[in-house]
Amino acid sequence: MTDIAPILAPLVRRLLGGALPFALEAWDGSRVEPDEPVGARAATAGDRRPITVVVRSPDALRRILYAPGELGLARAHIAGEIDVDGDIFDLLAVRDVLGGSSDHVRVGPRLTDAAAIARTMREVGALGPPLPPPPEEARARGRRHSRRRDSTAVRHHYDVGNEFYRLVLGEAMTYSCAYWAPGVDSLEAAQAAKHELVCRKLGLTPGMRVLDIGCGWGSFVIHAAKHHGARALGVTLSPEQAARARQRVADEGLEDRVEIRVQDYRDLDEPEFPAIASVGMFEHVGEGQADTYAAAVTRLLAPGGRLLNHAISRANPDDTAGVDDRSFIGRYVFPDAALYEVGQVVTTLQRAGLEVRDVESLREHYARTLRAWVANLQDGWDEAQRLAGPARARTWRLYMAGSAVGFEAGRISVHQVVAVRPQAGGESGFPTTRDWLAEPVTGRV
Incomplete structure (x- = not known):
């Protein structure tokens, strides 16, 4: 032939x-x-x-x-x-x-x-009927952004196996953009520097209550409790994440200061928090749901309290927020997800009654973080395939490498937006200068 x-x-x-x-x-x-x-x-x-x-x-x-x-x-x-x-x-x-x-x-x-x-x-000689999609493809069912469907979408992405994520993310077990501060040259230290940056922006002090929406494997709440004496509640929709997070909290001896729950943030019924962190979770909120999210975090935030919203963002404000359901990312990586342009995020938070005080782009930091994750995956390729299967390993390599290139080219970005809930009389309680960041942020772990 x-x-x-x-x-x-x-x-x-x-x-x-x-x-x-x-x-x-x-x-x-x-x-x-x-x-x-x-x-x-x-x-x-x-x-x-x-x-x-x-x-x-x-x-x-x-x-x-x-x-x-x-x-x-x-x-x-x-x-x-x-x-x-x-x-x-x-x-x-x-x-x-x-x-x-x-x-x-x-x-x-x-x-x-x-x-x-x-x-x-x-x-x-390749003619033939359509083939069924690979079993790893997500086909979400039910009303979009119902609690059941959101839980299913989150589990599709995160319940791939804790050991697989440990291989990719390293010992930091943090699945969001690291902060490559001057002198920081390891992924673990860069993730610790990111946690420290978030704590500084939230103004955490000993005994302060902090909520982490989408807490993952507990890295931020552990850092906040260990280094700032905070009392932290972390919520996630992934049972696998929660189980590992609770074990990590116990290993650090922080069970008296840190609680991990499997719970939807919309169902929280807690006294108002003086600090809320949402790091890498807003992307899952979905198209048309930003106002619902903003209303919920405003309800949970005490007057004078601070919210830090850390999320991947679209570069083009004219693009729709929703991830295409027929795209690789929509079917295999982040079903029902959405990326908002940072100006839309600011507008949404202020529409809910918050005052945005600080916006910082970490675009280049995320490109470097993703390249580190891809390197970890490549270095442990055989083990990654054993843990998650060849199809999942190929999926994560393609998505992370493609995302790194997207950040480097400026097609997507990531921003930390800090907002406050004003007190009576309009007092923000937020510093009027950036002296609060004068001391260099380092990667202490």
Whole structure:
């Protein structure tokens, strides 16, 4: 039979809208070299083997035909029908080479490509009916952002296995942007520096009550109690996270100061808190739910109290907030999620009666954090596949590497927004200068 790769190459060039920027290898072992290699590897490769996209099965073409756009490509990759041999960041550089910094670079085939895909499938003997999606795909059911559906969406992302997350996140067990303060060169220290920055912005003092909405594995509440003497309540929708967080609290001897609950923040019925942290949780609130979230945190915040909202944000205020349900991220990573532009976050909090006092971008910090997570995953690749399965490992590598590139290119950002609930008479209780950050934040752990 004729070699497969030379037959596939023209189709790939059409789908990419340009030259073939990587080597292409087919399931029969045939190979086509790149037309114009891209990425860091190509720039320094010399005689090294270029990055290669391997089409391991004709089923990949069926995925792409029946799910035009990035979803079909994602399904094929997660199912192991398309793989990458080489640096994942080099492959992702193709996006910027083809479309610059635009948010609207086409990823994957369009409906108008269907005829070309079908012709190629017929030529290589790959025609067939649609395949079921990989079992790792989330198909949320029920009323969007009901408590049951939100709980299911959160568990889809976080109940992948605590040991898998420990491998990726390191000993810090913190799943949000670290703070690479001057002199901080390890992921664990950078996460501790982020916790310290949050504590400083909240003005924590010994005995102060602090609420952590979306507490994850408990790293922030442990830091707040251990280093600032705070009394902390952390809530999460993930039972696996809560179990590990409680164990970590016990290991630190902080059970008298830290409580962990599996509870929806909307159901909290507590005395008002002088400090609330929401770090990496707002993304799960969802499109159209920001006002509900703002009303809830305002209700829980005492007059004069401070809220720190740390969340990934869209760069373009004209984009819709919701993550596309037919995208790779929407189906495999963050179902029902939403990213708001930071100006919309500020407006929403102030509409709820809070006063925004401080906004800080940590965009470059998140890019570096994600690259550290990808390095951890790559270093422990065999163990990651054993813990979470090959499909999950491929999913997390693609999503984290793609996110790192997005932060570096400025397509997405992350902001810490500090707001206060004004006291009677309009007093904010917030410092009028930034002297409160004069002392360098370090990564004490």
